[in-house]
Amino acid sequence: MNDSHKRTILFGFLDIHRRLAEMEAMLAGSLVSSPFSQYVNDLSPTERRVIEDYFNRVRSVMLALLQEADIALEVRRTSLRWALQCGITSLLVAVAELGPERLRAYGPLDADSQALARKVQQELTRLIERIAAYLRQGVGRDLAQRLTRLEAEPASLQTLKLLERIITRWGLVEFRPQLELIIQRLEVPRFEIAFFGRVNSGKSSLLNHIVGMNILPVGVTPVTAVPIRLARGDRPVAHITFADLPPRSVPVEELSEYASEEKNPGNAKHVTGILVQLPTPRLREGIILVDTPGVGSLARSGSAETLAYLPHCDLGVVLIDAGSMFGPEDVDLLRLLYEAGIPAQVVLSKADLLKPPDRQRMVNYIREQLRQELGLDLPVHPVSTVGPDEELLTRWFEQEVEPKLAQHRALMEASLRRKINHLRESVIAVLQTMLAQREGETGGASDTAGTGLLRQLLDQTDEVIRQTEIRCRDWTMDVPALLEMVLDEAAQAVVRTRGDSPILDALQRALAQRDRAAQELLSNLRQTLVGTLQGLQQAAPIVAADVSALRDFAFRGLPAYDLVAWRAKLRWSRPWWAFLLPRLAVWLTRRKLERHLGTSLREAIELHERQLQAWLKASFEQLVELYEAQAEVFREQARRRRRINGESGEPMTAADLQNLRADLLELEQNTLPQPE
Numbered sequence: 001m002n003d004s005h006k007r008t009i010l011f012g013f014l015d016i017h018r019r020l021a022e023m024e025a026m027l028a029g030s031l032v033s034s035p036f037s038q039y040v041n042d043l044s045p046t047e048r049r050v051i052e053d054y055f056n057r058v059r060s061v062m063l064a065l066l067q068e069a070d071i072a073l074e075v076r077r078t079s080l081r082w083a084l085q086c087g088i089t090s091l092l093v094a095v096a097e098l099g100p101e102r103l104r105a106y107g108p109l110d111a112d113s114q115a116l117a118r119k120v121q122q123e124l125t126r127l128i129e130r131i132a133a134y135l136r137q138g139v140g141r142d143l144a145q146r147l148t149r150l151e152a153e154p155a156s157l158q159t160l161k162l163l164e165r166i167i168t169r170w171g172l173v174e175f176r177p178q179l180e181l182i183i184q185r186l187e188v189p190r191f192e193i194a195f196f197g198r199v200n201s202g203k204s205s206l207l208n209h210i211v212g213m214n215i216l217p218v219g220v221t222p223v224t225a226v227p228i229r230l231a232r233g234d235r236p237v238a239h240i241t242f243a244d245l246p247p248r249s250v251p252v253e254e255l256s257e258y259a260s261e262e263k264n265p266g267n268a269k270h271v272t273g274i275l276v277q278l279p280t281p282r283l284r285e286g287i288i289l290v291d292t293p294g295v296g297s298l299a300r301s302g303s304a305e306t307l308a309y310l311p312h313c314d315l316g317v318v319l320i321d322a323g324s325m326f327g328p329e330d331v332d333l334l335r336l337l338y339e340a341g342i343p344a345q346v347v348l349s350k351a352d353l354l355k356p357p358d359r360q361r362m363v364n365y366i367r368e369q370l371r372q373e374l375g376l377d378l379p380v381h382p383v384s385t386v387g388p389d390e391e392l393l394t395r396w397f398e399q400e401v402e403p404k405l406a407q408h409r410a411l412m413e414a415s416l417r418r419k420i421n422h423l424r425e426s427v428i429a430v431l432q433t434m435l436a437q438r439e440g441e442t443g444g445a446s447d448t449a450g451t452g453l454l455r456q457l458l459d460q461t462d463e464v465i466r467q468t469e470i471r472c473r474d475w476t477m478d479v480p481a482l483l484e485m486v487l488d489e490a491a492q493a494v495v496r497t498r499g500d501s502p503i504l505d506a507l508q509r510a511l512a513q514r515d516r517a518a519q520e521l522l523s524n525l526r527q528t529l530v531g532t533l534q535g536l537q538q539a540a541p542i543v544a545a546d547v548s549a550l551r552d553f554a555f556r557g558l559p560a561y562d563l564v565a566w567r568a569k570l571r572w573s574r575p576w577w578a579f580l581l582p583r584l585a586v587w588l589t590r591r592k593l594e595r596h597l598g599t600s601l602r603e604a605i606e607l608h609e610r611q612l613q614a615w616l617k618a619s620f621e622q623l624v625e626l627y628e629a630q631a632e633v634f635r636e637q638a639r640r641r642r643r644i645n646g647e648s649g650e651p652m653t654a655a656d657l658q659n660l661r662a663d664l665l666e667l668e669q670n671t672l673p674q675p676e
């Protein structure tokens, strides 16, 4: 046989395989009774098995023939994940075709029909997008696998594993997002203690001492160039991320290559993050200690990163050098922490440099200054890393820091336990509904009413979400109107007031107003979402809503804008005759402003609005995700209830029913002790 013969045979075989696979899919489909199915299942189980066996036989015969004819079995293989992703994209396209715009092509649609069409689209798209997101995230998403790697309270972990098993077994996909959120919180270390202080105040030395290893570079000149995070790990290793290069893991001995001013001056290597893992007991699981570049007048460029990082830590330790004078730069650090709402500790470093009476005098002096400057009464703890005084450091860490960690852990565990328990109760409720359905119970009339209310609430909220999304999407469309407003106000301000920088002030006022509007948009949405969850809970009391995550959601990280650069640009002087003809002066000033500064102002406004929009979108998505994680449970519950009240449920074998009862019982008996 020539190559063409061989290829024709191979392609023929592949075609036969594809057709067999299609028929196998028909057979498998007939096992799940679906109202969408085209086929009536008129095969007995034995017939089906025999046919499947024959199909397999056809394949093995084809394989043998290929070998005999010496034809290589070349199949172009693609990833199943990828193929599914393509398939899902085509599902989304199919759903998009069902929208009201599309349907209108076949005749006019009244408002109700439009709403119905949109609902169909929204519900299907939401579900299909969840599948797509799930697939995209890859293997790391396997909850069961991730659970085996977690370190948590054994009781919580046991309940989580049980929940995961039951959720997977019964296909309760609506609970996966909640389970995912809980596992994420367990995986992400949550408590960061950052050490701040002026250059040379002894931060890196202190941290070296705490972890019991000399890994952080120290010295008399400005040393630390980039914030360094220390966390617990199996072996010492440093993970470095860069702005423009792939991440790298290096031995901790090479840390100074990336972290020190000497080897990486002004962060010329564009390091964006350093995480050092160390096997040391002082670093408990979930705790991160952060060394930061020094701040103050002697600081290098790294201090900007320190200030940018500051609002993100959970506890700030400010070092005050016993060898230098306490000054305004120290007070500033504490003020920043205070304003960001972060608890602070003050330590007097290098206490060995002072004799005990002087040390006490210094402590009193600092305390008094902080009282006067900030109105804060903060204890000051002398510490040292050298000589016999190093015992002070150990004592401070054990008496002041470790209890804070324990406290934080306890709070976190309590909150997690509450969340796990809540999930457990919801799953129990759903299993009970499933059981009721299978056992042929039907709900009463009041139940139908509850389901109707549930749908109504969910639909109304979907509409609010949709409106908010549109508002976020179109956020920057207000730029022209904003520019007009700023020009009007600026012209007024220039003519009528003597302010130092009237135009900048007008701009700042307008932008601050936009910030408030953005925050308001989100907090209104949050209020609606919380209200909906509470309403859902009332309409379907068997599933418990947990609104705490939404209520506690903090709108963090509103973009800070730096208008200082504009100060010089936006200068304008008042016409000398303005007091004679103020209205004319305003009109003329506005025209001139528009001509000369219009472009600059527009740029400033556009930049701010785009940043604000990005922030809005990100916060909006987080809020909706938190809500959806819970709403989906109610949505599915409504579907289930509807099925009980009339529509047919899927058939279940006696063994399945028994398993369902067993799972329900196991979950009911698995109670987690509740925190106070």
Ligand SMILES: Nc1nc2c(ncn2[C@@H]2O[C@H](COP(=O)(O)OP(=O)(O)OP(=O)(O)O)[C@@H](O)[C@H]2O)c(=O)[nH]1
Residues within 6 Å of the ligand: 197, 198, 199, 200, 201, 202, 203, 204, 205, 206, 217, 218, 219, 220, 221, 222, 223, 224, 225, 292, 293, 294, 295, 349, 350, 351, 352, 353, 383, 384, 385, 386
């Ligand atoms: N006497 C004494 N000297 C100390 C102590 N701790 C640190 N030093 C010295 O202070 C100098 C600065 O220490 P570093 O740990 O590099 O200070 P830093 O705050 O990390 O400095 P930057 O990273 O540049 O901001 C070094 O020469 C240390 O030897 C201490 O407890 N007592």
Ligand SMILES: [Mg+2]
Residues within 6 Å of the ligand: 203, 204, 205, 217, 218, 223, 224, 291, 292, 293, 294
């Ligand atoms: Mg340092």
